[in-house]
Amino acid sequence: MDARLIDKTVELLLEAAHVIILTGAGISTESGVPDFRSPGGIWERYDPTMFFIERFLADPEEVWRCMLDMHRSKEFSLWDARPNMGHHTLAYLEEVGIIRTVITQNIDNLHQKAGSKNVIEFHGNMLCARCMKCRRKYGYEQVLSDLETRLPPRCECGGILKPDAVFFGEAIPQDALKRSFQEAEDCDLMLVIGTSAQVEPAASLPLIAKGMNSLFRGLGGIPLPKARCSVVEINREPTPLTGRVSDFLIQGSAGEILSLIEKKIRSRKE
Incomplete structure (x- = not known):
């Protein structure tokens, strides 16, 4: 430098x-947070289409299962960084x-x-989730707790929670x-x-x-x-x-x- x-x-x-x-x-x-595009980044280890809004809307359970796998494997260490x-x-x-x-x-x-x-x-912020129905926001501790018992996680109103980050295809x-x-x-x-x-x-x-x-x-x-x-x-x-x-x-x-x-x-x- x-x-x-x-x-x-x-x-x-x-x-x-x-x-x-x-x-x-x-x-x-x-x-210790890996980026997405560089060699060895997230795209080389996980299917990039998991971060497309169309994929989430079609199968939120599959996308949340991928998120949970990232958390458990420590490869995408946002939560502990x-x-x-x-x-x-x-x-x-x-x-x-x-x-x-x-x-x-x-x-x-x-x-x-x-x-x-x-x-x-x-x-956006991947450490939060938002209800797609009523827009209520949840912290990641609440979401992780919910993920241990059901997929996808849901709001008290019954709506499906989505990670509060901008997915591909979203404005x-x-x-x-x-x-x-x-x-x-x-x-x-x-x-x-x-x-x-x-x-x-x-x-x-x-x-x-x-x-x-x-x-x-x-x-x-x-x-x-x-x-x-x-x-x-x-x-x-x-x-x-x-x-x-x-x-x-x-x-x-x-x-x-x-x-x-x-x-x-x-x-x-x-």
Whole structure:
């Protein structure tokens, strides 16, 4: 990793007025949570169609049986995963007023476990379930208990529970979409952490932050100019944003890089 770029990021964080964070699977793999697409990821071990809404609607019992198998095998360790240094640094930066919002594509609840308060879950939260009939929400402890006695788990109203994550074929929750796009419009610094920036519509958020592509700005398809915004990537590999959208990439472990940033900011605040 480049120490000069870490120092530059510290300065940007301390100078910016509206900082937001966009995180992807790369920040959580360091907590033992496997991603979906990489070699050895979830798609190589489980049938990807289990995460299609059509499959769930056709056979919720089969999909829940797969979820239970993941939990018992410890291969998909969302339930037992703990936040790492990266998650804790972001919670600290929010606590001291440096960052406003974390927008996450992850479904693992680790930002909240670390203490982050203002989290927009772009793809929902796999540690909760929601009744498809009355929309009541249940925590994972309740769901796991129910799974031991019946499949699929059910609400008190009799409705079937569905994991509260966005399945393929489902729309991004409108509130999360609207809030995320507005945050991207308003920010003057965005850190993009641990994401390949290939899954839409989340991949468009850095472009919106830069004023390059906006659903809210301008009329007749002609965007209005936006005040300067910096976009900094923290990732193990370059992405489609690198050299085209982001100002620079700090290449390496998200947890290690963020912990160095936190250490430098703490020393400046003492």
